[in-house]
Amino acid sequence: MADQSSGKGRPHHRPAPRTADFFAAFAGGDADPERLREAGDRAAHLLVRGARESGDADVADRLVHLADTEGIEAIAEVWSGSTPDSLAGCLWRLYLLRSWVYADPAGVAREFEAGRASAQVARVVAGVADPPGPDQLRAMIDEVLGGIARGDFADVLFRAAAFARVVATGRAGLPGTSDVGVRRMLGLAEQLEAAGHVELARGLG
Incomplete structure (x- = not known):
């Protein structure tokens, strides 16, 4: 930066x-x-x-x-x-998620904080440090992307999906958040999770 x-x-x-x-x-x-x-x-x-x-x-x-x-x-x-x-x-969805986090880390941290109590399993899978401040969110998303080279790609997708799901849950519970924003983040989470299962089953092409 x-x-x-x-x-x-x-x-x-x-x-x-x-x-x-x-x-x-x-x-x-x-x-x-x-x-x-x-x-x-x-x-x-x-x-x-x-x-x-x-x-x-x-x-x-x-x-x-x-x-x-x-x-x-x-x-x-x-x-x-x-x-x-x-x-x-x-990869497009992973980089898009990273760009969102870097564009507004404080806002994303607020949404993640709001959603983690209601999405406990996803919070654990995402692996964000506690408390989830802006620096922790940036570190997490970079760690997820770095995992493409270091770990299993399905795990990368599942972690990113879990993170997006917690954020979507947080958005839904915060005042002034549009339904479009909630649906967009939830849709991203579902797409990444589904892709993770495809990767495990037969490998993405």
Whole structure:
């Protein structure tokens, strides 16, 4: 994250999409949308299946910060239209969840705190430190994404799903929260959990 202590008054610029830096390498430099989607699928397969086989200690860190280095817009361009039961679709949802947490960690912490008493099992699975403050939430979501390289991908999906379910429960109980926001987070939780079961049963493609 940029150091804002010395940037008083400086306008914030969102990172520009840099699709060519990562995904275009899989498409052979072709900007055709269909080829780009195919490149995204190949990249997702490499990231998930190749990460644990690489033996590179820095892979987990690169996975966590992919959205920072490439830009969430670039990731959205190639992965956001993928189905929830695909590797690319799962990665999009995981990075989207991380972007939400980083955009409003205090708000997410408040929602998680509100929901954890009513979603005890999901709270335990999510594995957020107690008390769940903004720093703990950021650390948790980065740990989940880092688990792609260090652990079982199904576990990554189940942890992320549990976290999203606790947040959805918290949103439902807080005043002023729209039903759309609750349904969106609950839908994300259900998609990630379902994908986790597919991964266990036959492996996501």
